[in-house]
Amino acid sequence: MTDSLEAIGITVRYGGNVAVDGIDVAVPAGRMVGMVGANGAGKSTLINAIAGWSRGTPVVRGEVRLAGQKMDGLPPHRRAERGLVLVPEGKGIFAELTVMENLALVRPPADTRGRHAFSMDDIFTLFPRLAERRGHKGRMLSGGERQMVAVSRALRAAPAVLLLDEPSAGLAPRLVHELLTTMRGLVDRGLSLLLVEQNARATLELVDELYLLERGKVVAREAASDMKDDPRILEAYLGNLTA
Amino acid sequence: MNLTQQVINGLVLGSGYALVAIGWTVLLGAARLVNFAHGQLYMLAAFLAWAAMQKLGVSYFVAVPLSVLALGLLGVALQGMMQRLVMQQNLTSLMIVTLGFGYVIQGSAARIFGGDPQTFASPLEKASVHLGELWFTWQDVVTLVGTLLLFGVLWLVLNRTRLGALVRSVAEDPKLAQLFGINAAQVYIGVFVFECAAVALGAGLVAPRSPILASMGFDEVILTFVVVVLGGIGSVGGSLLAGFGLGMFTALFGALVSPAYTTAAAFLVLLTVLVVRPGGLAAR
Numbered sequence: 170m171t172d173s174l175e176a177i178g179i180t181v182r183y184g185g186n187v188a189v190d191g192i193d194v195a196v197p198a199g200r201m202v203g204m205v206g207a208n209g210a211g212k213s214t215l216i217n218a219i220a221g222w223s224r225g226t227p228v229v230r231g232e233v234r235l236a237g238q239k240m241d242g243l244p245p246h247r248r249a250e251r252g253l254v255l256v257p258e259g260k261g262i263f264a265e266l267t268v269m270e271n272l273a274l275v276r277p278p279a280d281t282r283g284r285h286a287f288s289m290d291d292i293f294t295l296f297p298r299l300a301e302r303r304g305h306k307g308r309m310l311s312g313g314e315r316q317m318v319a320v321s322r323a324l325r326a327a328p329a330v331l332l333l334d335e336p337s338a339g340l341a342p343r344l345v346h347e348l349l350t351t352m353r354g355l356v357d358r359g360l361s362l363l364l365v366e367q368n369a370r371a372t373l374e375l376v377d378e379l380y381l382l383e384r385g386k387v388v389a390r391e392a393a394s395d396m397k398d399d400p401r402i403l404e405a406y407l408g409n410l411t412a
Numbered sequence: 413m414n415l416t417q418q419v420i421n422g423l424v425l426g427s428g429y430a431l432v433a434i435g436w437t438v439l440l441g442a443a444r445l446v447n448f449a450h451g452q453l454y455m456l457a458a459f460l461a462w463a464a465m466q467k468l469g470v471s472y473f474v475a476v477p478l479s480v481l482a483l484g485l486l487g488v489a490l491q492g493m494m495q496r497l498v499m500q501q502n503l504t505s506l507m508i509v510t511l512g513f514g515y516v517i518q519g520s521a522a523r524i525f526g527g528d529p530q531t532f533a534s535p536l537e538k539a540s541v542h543l544g545e546l547w548f549t550w551q552d553v554v555t556l557v558g559t560l561l562l563f564g565v566l567w568l569v570l571n572r573t574r575l576g577a578l579v580r581s582v583a584e585d586p587k588l589a590q591l592f593g594i595n596a597a598q599v600y601i602g603v604f605v606f607e608c609a610a611v612a613l614g615a616g617l618v619a620p621r622s623p624i625l626a627s628m629g630f631d632e633v634i635l636t637f638v639v640v641v642l643g644g645i646g647s648v649g650g651s652l653l654a655g656f657g658l659g660m661f662t663a664l665f666g667a668l669v670s671p672a673y674t675t676a677a678a679f680l681v682l683l684t685v686l687v688v689r690p691g692g693l694a695a696r
């Protein structure tokens with residue numbers, strides 16, 4: 170099996186602080202890889218570094234390959250053109266733009282060989298609610314609807330590998346399940362997905378493989394089925410949810 | 413006092429205020445940038461148009477577009493110099509730097525064009541219309557219609573086109589815009605060029621009303637602040653409303669009380685409005 174995404178030896182520093190310390194990640198084609206870890210473990214820093222984007226000014230080292238092609242040094246939108254698309258943590262859409270304007274900002278890339286280019290119709294089939302909200306500004310949407318717009322925006326860019334950072338933050342459990350199941354459906358149709366998620370149960374049920382991060386390092390990497398029995402996961406991660 | 417005549421005067425004055433201010437409105441609202449050389453750019457544009465007419469012998473109708481073009485190019489140059497500050501959205505430094513530009517522009521203009529008042533004459537200023545008791549010039553008509561057109565087109569572009577959505581996205585979150593492949597630096601240049609070109613158009617239409625001086629510009633920038641703040645920062649429609657409101661107030665206050673205190677009175681109105689509606693007239 171070929172890896173769609175390979176990140177090798179990623180190290181990210183903020184000033185003197187090492188937030189990500191030599192992490193390797195691989196996302197096989199058509200698979201869903203989950204990444205979990207406590208607050209501050211470095212998940213967002215890592216996924217942003219893979220996308221070549223950040224709100225801060227980190228120093229990034231390591232190598233990122235998309236289907237074997239080197240991405241290092243490319244700005245985020247050049248990586249997106251090649252199919253490596255990020256939905257960042259938190260605010261992923263423009264509050265002062267309508268749903269349609271948010272989605273229309275993305276120009277689907279010219280060359281989408283081997284990738285699915287989502288039309289507006291595809292998007293509205295996937296998220297019927299957005300069709301009704303298309304004229305609404307971002308700030309008038311619910312948290313769940315905002316996430317749908319953020320994900321849709323990424324899909325408009327015809328991702329080969331989608332990087333999703335906590336899409337379910339602040340959503341009701343039923344919505345989380347709905348959103349992640351939708352994502353799983355896309356993976357089953359060929360998308361490769363790297364998912365950072367705090368919602369343990371939903372994640373474990375859906376992903377093919379799971380990484381556990383602690384203080385900037387990968388401390389466990391296993392098939393999801395095995396991770397369910399891993400005491401480190403149970404303690405570090407499921408503990409606070411089953412409580 | 414003829415009330416209808418004062419209303420006409422107010423509309424003409426107000427469209428001038430709004431036109432001179434529109435660049436600042438867009439700059440601040442759409443790009444969160446400031447340019448305190450605004451008044452000196454107004455002065456420079458008037459002198460460039462005047463010089464084109466005097467030295468190149470071109471007509472007013474060629475001189476004004478030339479000066480708009482020249483100021484647009486100057487906008488690219490100024491923005492190029494401030495690129496780093498702009499990308500960091502460092503408003504305090506931008507304020508100081510643009511104030512500095514203003515002084516440099518003013519000094520250079522005094523050196524090149526001299527310190528004497530000059531007549532920047534528009535042929536439309538001499539073509540007047542008399543309707544019974546009422547009186548206005550074709551310059552007034554062009555200023556009013558031009559302002560309304562520019563505001564209309566600008567509103568449509570900002571709110572109804574992809575380009576407008578692009579500008580608004582950068583204003584809201586340049587970092588996020590980067591993820592969409594939007595080049596914030598280019599958007600900033602575009603907005604800055606618009607500001608410079610718009611103030612040149614304002615100068616071309618408004619400055620012929622009175623003699624031009626290399627030392628002018630302060631009143632223009634002060635009135636621009638009033639319009640921008642009164643209208644609600646960044647609101648295109650609000651600026652138009654505020655411009656007309658201020659023009660009307662100035663005309664009526666000048667006629668009823670005294671033209672000498674209109675600026676002070678205008679600020680009094682501004683302060684009152686801001687106490688009642690801190691977000692300006694257009695605030696939601």
Ligand SMILES: Nc1ncnc2c1ncn2[C@@H]1O[C@H](COP(=O)(O)OP(=O)(O)OP(=O)(O)O)[C@@H](O)[C@H]1O
Binds near residue numbers: 186208211224225
């Ligand atoms: N812009 C920044 N500047 C400086 N340090 C930062 C910045 N962003 C993150 N960090 C630091 O990097 C470390 C990792 O943060 P990161 O946001 O990647 O964690 P996370 O695993 O995504 O946490 P969470 O679950 O809360 O989202 C933290 O110690 C944080 O303080």
Ligand SMILES: [Mg+2]
Binds near residue numbers: 212213214258
């Ligand atoms: Mg995070």
